[in-house]
Amino acid sequence: MPQRHIVYLHREHPGDMAQLPEYVKAGGYNGLMKALADMEPDDVLYQLHRSGVRGRGGAGFPMGRKASFLPKDSPRPAYVVCNADESEPGTFKDREIMEFNPFQLLEGIVLAGYAIGSNHGYIYIRGEYEHQARVLDRAIAQAYEGGYLGSGLLRSRFDFDITLYRGAGAYICGEETGLLDSLEGKRGQPRLKPPFPAVAGLYASPTLINNVETLTTVPVIVAKGADWYATLGTEKSTGTKVFSVSGHVMKPGNYEIVMGDTSLRELLYDICGGFRPGHDFKACWIGGSSVPVLTAEHVDTRLDYESCETAGTYLGSAGCIVMDDSGCIVRSSLRLAHFYRHESCGKCTPCREGTMWMEKVLQRIVDGEGRMEDLELLESIMGRISGRVLCALADGAVAPIESALRLFRDDFVHAVEHGSPAREPMAPMGA
Amino acid sequence: MTADEIRGHIDPIRDQFAEGRSLILPALKFAQTEKGYLDGADLEAVGEAVGLTTAYVESVATFYDRLYLQPTGRRVISVCINLSCMLRGCDELLSHLTGRLGLPSDGGSTDDGAFTVQQAQCLGYCDRAPCLQVDVGETQGPMSLDDADALIEALRAAPTPDRLWR
Numbered sequence A: 001m002p003q004r005h006i007v008y009l010h011r012e013h014p015g016d017m018a019q020l021p022e023y024v025k026a027g028g029y030n031g032l033m034k035a036l037a038d039m040e041p042d043d044v045l046y047q048l049h050r051s052g053v054r055g056r057g058g059a060g061f062p063m064g065r066k067a068s069f070l071p072k073d074s075p076r077p078a079y080v081v082c083n084a085d086e087s088e089p090g091t092f093k094d095r096e097i098m099e100f101n102p103f104q105l106l107e108g109i110v111l112a113g114y115a116i117g118s119n120h121g122y123i124y125i126r127g128e129y130e131h132q133a134r135v136l137d138r139a140i141a142q143a144y145e146g147g148y149l150g151s152g153l154l155r156s157r158f159d160f161d162i163t164l165y166r167g168a169g170a171y172i173c174g175e176e177t178g179l180l181d182s183l184e185g186k187r188g189q190p191r192l193k194p195p196f197p198a199v200a201g202l203y204a205s206p207t208l209i210n211n212v213e214t215l216t217t218v219p220v221i222v223a224k225g226a227d228w229y230a231t232l233g234t235e236k237s238t239g240t241k242v243f244s245v246s247g248h249v250m251k252p253g254n255y256e257i258v259m260g261d262t263s264l265r266e267l268l269y270d271i272c273g274g275f276r277p278g279h280d281f282k283a284c285w286i287g288g289s290s291v292p293v294l295t296a297e298h299v300d301t302r303l304d305y306e307s308c309e310t311a312g313t314y315l316g317s318a319g320c321i322v323m324d325d326s327g328c329i330v331r332s333s334l335r336l337a338h339f340y341r342h343e344s345c346g347k348c349t350p351c352r353e354g355t356m357w358m359e360k361v362l363q364r365i366v367d368g369e370g371r372m373e374d375l376e377l378l379e380s381i382m383g384r385i386s387g388r389v390l391c392a393l394a395d396g397a398v399a400p401i402e403s404a405l406r407l408f409r410d411d412f413v414h415a416v417e418h419g420s421p422a423r424e425p426m427a428p429m430g431a
Numbered sequence B: 001m002t003a004d005e006i007r008g009h010i011d012p013i014r015d016q017f018a019e020g021r022s023l024i025l026p027a028l029k030f031a032q033t034e035k036g037y038l039d040g041a042d043l044e045a046v047g048e049a050v051g052l053t054t055a056y057v058e059s060v061a062t063f064y065d066r067l068y069l070q071p072t073g074r075r076v077i078s079v080c081i082n083l084s085c086m087l088r089g090c091d092e093l094l095s096h097l098t099g100r101l102g103l104p105s106d107g108g109s110t111d112d113g114a115f116t117v118q119q120a121q122c123l124g125y126c127d128r129a130p131c132l133q134v135d136v137g138e139t140q141g142p143m144s145l146d147d148a149d150a151l152i153e154a155l156r157a158a159p160t161p162d163r164l165w166r
């Protein structure tokens, strides 16, 4: 149940790990030195496989497997792309890594590059994170000066460059192929898959794209070994995961825990200090907002991929948005519908039109102008979106609202009859 | 901004990309820092610097929330309205700010050209909800209504930045 730091090592180290000497002092770059001295690229790839580490950006795909999909005989250069777009509602874990432990991320990107035979990595960071981008700019410059990036790094024969690329405000640029199009200087709209990025990604070249947290795990896996890493967590959910907890808890924040060790109840009440006096848990969106909502019935769910699925949801990005019994599930659903309507890139009609209608109908209900038939109308609108679109944004729009309508039916019926209470008051609490 | 100034900004990073088109976002973001938004001449200059048509540049620019094709206030205040912030009172924060500045409740620009207030989607500072961001400065929160008042005063007293990064 205690917290355990693998990607948040800065929380244990007394010095400022955003400075290269402090990172090295904290054991940084041991993984890279070990790999360059004693390991073939395939050995690193094997360690990633064996560790079982899964993608932390949302989909949870095993990193080692994804890396092994890159063709070895391509005439084109291979690329590593780090997804630092972090725009999933309720998710703010990558922000802390980049700001306070940037070198571990850089080291992870270099190691990933070494494993797949790439010499160039890109970090695509959302434009709103300019503060973190400047920390990364400095860290990258220090890494070049120190010989941890560039040609013949650490006096080996391996060359690696990292380029930081700033986005300009678009949630869909977090979707991996939307990101690649944006990085190629196009509108950031998702591509038809296949081909997957592993085969034809950035500039139609083989590309490994991973989330910030995933890549930041890599140096630890290489330094301490996959077997050590896999002793943490469960069989299918190895290692640690950072949970970003927000909303109606007393102590919102980022908490890194060993997977499977902790229940949602322990996270909410023991780690995050529970709720305001007189209030209790009502609902949470555990994997960012693009997942089915959980109710009080689910508080004993253990925090790992498979337990979340058993509970009917997804661990996702682990951006856990929590609502107590003062909150209104209908208005929360409307707020999310508004978000997805705003962020739909418009390429697929079912997503563009469907998210627009979802917002419209929910708005009507919240305004007290809804009819009972609107609940069925909502269901039918949502039923016509899934499976007919290019990317997972649309499913992510449906999941929280379809589940809310199913699990909190009475609240929706009540809202149809009476509208929703006036807007959310300021709720200053915790620190 | 002129194509030469834009070239001065993107030439040093040109060789980091296999295709020159990737320079379009860095170019647009930089071109915007002169006035805080992009007009037709800026789009043309970006096109010239990157080697793309103005129409293409515009089609890319319209895709992104943080590229502005209409004039903005000298300082742009983005108030997060997504779920985590809503649960902690961002609606009240937004209406307080817009009310104080005499703007429509969903945001807009002040007549004196000092401020734009806009709704933002999740800014990634949900642990500090309700939060807001001024230009591309570090996002601030949790913001009380008093904090919001103090912020407006501080921004009014502060000189306009040389470059209006958005």
Ligand SMILES: Cc1cc2nc3c(=O)[nH]c(=O)nc-3n(C[C@H](O)[C@H](O)[C@H](O)COP(=O)(O)O)c2cc1C
Residues within 6 Å of the ligand: A054, A055, A056, A057, A058, A059, A060, A061, A083, A084, A085, A086, A087, A088, A171, A172, A173, A174, A175, A176, A177, A209, A210, A211, A212, A214, A215, A391, A392, A393, A396
């Ligand atoms: C609409 C949408 C938005 C996404 N946003 C992000 C994001 O901000 N950050 C991220 O790492 N992954 C995001 N993803 C997931 C990526 O598509 C991709 O799965 C991920 O970058 C792969 O890295 P991982 O395997 O390390 O998780 C998003 C997916 C969708 C459909």
Ligand code: SF4
Residues within 6 Å of the ligand: A172, A189, A190, A343, A344, A345, A346, A347, A348, A349, A351, A352, A389, A390, A391, A392, A393, A394
């Ligand atoms: S599903 Fe929606 S966001 Fe994704 S490509 Fe289609 S229209 Fe764009």
